[in-house]
Each structure stands twice: as C-alpha cells, then as structure tokens.
Amino acid sequence: MTSAPQPVPEPDQRLSLVFSALADPTRRDIVARLTAGDATVNELAEPYDVSVQAVSKHIRVLEDAGLVSRTRDAQRRPCHLEAGVFDLMTKWIERYRRAAEDRYRRLDAVLEQMDAQDAPPVPTPRTTKEADAS
C-alpha cells in the first residue's frame, strides 16, 4: 500500500510541485549533493542539524515532485536524482525568458525610433490582454 500508482500530475501542477520543492534551501542542497551520486536518507540527513524524520519528509517532497526516485536495498532506500525534470523547468523558463528578452529588444527599438523622430502616434507599447500560457 506504500506504492500507490502515482498518477503523475499534469504539467502545470507538476511545475508547481517542482518549484515548490526547490524553494527550500535544504531541499536544493539535497539535490545538489545527489548529483555526486545516490545516497541514503541517513547519509543525506547527516550534515543538517535537523532530525532524520524531517529529512525524510524533504525527500518525500522531492520524490512527489519527480526530482528523486528511490529503490530498495535491504532496509535502505537509496535516493537517485532524476535529471528529466530539469527539462520541464528549463522549457518553462526559456519560453518566457526569450519572450521577455525579445520584448525588451523590441521596446528598445521603439524607444530609439521615438527618439529619432519626435512625437510618433504610438503612445506606448501598451499591452493589456493577450498571452495565454498552457
């Protein structure tokens, strides 16, 4: 019963889980240390001055976010970093980063144009609506 089917949430909710998981410094540190290789809960818990249970909870959060997977090795539960999730984040970030930079460049051009001429009919790169995520 410990292993439910794990429904794999849809990407938006997944993003929430991932970002939320990485919002905690301890959890980020755990991820960082896991890049050096798999580790057990006790090994991971050792450097921090919190209880093992607390670290176990952290790992659960990382697991729910899909950042970490675990196997069984006797009574140990080694944690393994899942590199795949990073792509999800990178995709999200890159999309908007690029859009933002493009816009910035465009605005820059507009400003230059406005500067070159004097008072063009364009009021401001006003925007309001538009932009749909998903």
Next chain:
Amino acid sequence: MTSAPQPVPEPDQRLSLVFSALADPTRRDIVARLTAGDATVNELAEPYDVSVQAVSKHIRVLEDAGLVSRTRDAQRRPCHLEAGVFDLMTKWIERYRRAAEDRYRRLDAVLEQMDAQDAPPVPTPRTTKEADAS
C-alpha cells in the same frame, strides 16, 4: 523610494524567493502574461476570480523575488517583467542537470563494462536506454 533600500538578498535566498514565487500557478500565469507587455494591477487581476488585493499581494511576491519591477504612472503602477532573474534559475538548473546527466552516462558505462566482463561475446548492442520519463 517608498520603502527601505531593498538590500538584495544573497543568491541562495534569492533562489528561494524566485522558486517560491513561481510555485504558485496564478503567479506563473501573471509572469506569462507579462511577457506580452507591461500591465497594471487591475489589468492583471481581471481574468482571475480573486480580489484585486490578492493579486496585488501576488505581484508583491514577484517583486520581492526580483521577477517584476514597477514604475509610477499617475496613480497606476505598471508591472514590468525582469528577464534577468531567469538567468539565475537557468544557471542553477543547468549546473545540476548536467551533473546528473553526466553521472547517468558514467553509470551506464560502468554497467556496460560489468556486463562485458561477464558476457563478452556480444560486441555491445549499443541500446543506450535513455530516460523514458521526459
């Protein structure tokens, strides 16, 4: 200059703020919409069925994380997306993504070697099992 100098937190804390800010779907959506151009609080609040105050709070969180900046235009406070913060995230992510992938590849090689030692006849079928969850 409505408030204190805004000390600009050190990068680790900053990362926490950024990830935490993006952990909320509404806030992510606001960011997404801001890539289409600056917008006021009321404009941003319009699509959601929450109060304007709630959206104002969301924007404050994004601002504290350095994801958006604001200027004054009469009584309006247009929000502007700050593209720079994305770099911070991308750097963090890329670092560990690459490390994780390298490690994966290395492990793969080790496994192959172990396999070869045991069963040398087959000259490496070369079916690098890639990550299925992506």
Next chain:
DNA sequence: AGCTCATTCAACCGATCGGTTGACCACGCG
C-alpha cells in the same frame, strides 16, 4: 527467537500562505 539499524507513520506545534473584507492613501479631473 531476540536485537539493532534504517526508515517511516502519527500527532502535534508555531509560522507562513493565499485568500477575504474594510479602511485608507494618492492621484487626476469635473
């Protein structure tokens, strides 16, 4: 069978979060 180590479950606690409502401030305009 016991014992011990590794991990998790369960209950609890204070702090923070996302949301509300109501009052308040800062403009610009008639």
Next chain:
DNA sequence: CGCGTGGTCAACCGATCGGTTGAATGAGCT
C-alpha cells in the same frame, strides 16, 4: 473643492509547511 479611480495596508481566517517527539515497521545479524 469634492469625488471617483487605482492601489495598498491591516486584520483576520483556514490550510499548509517545516519542524519536533514518540512509536511503529522492515530487514539484516547473531
């Protein structure tokens, strides 16, 4: 001048979070 508009501040509320302690489960070792 008063008033409406855009936005924020303040207090409050339920839910969740990160942490604790204490007890339970699971798997090896004599």
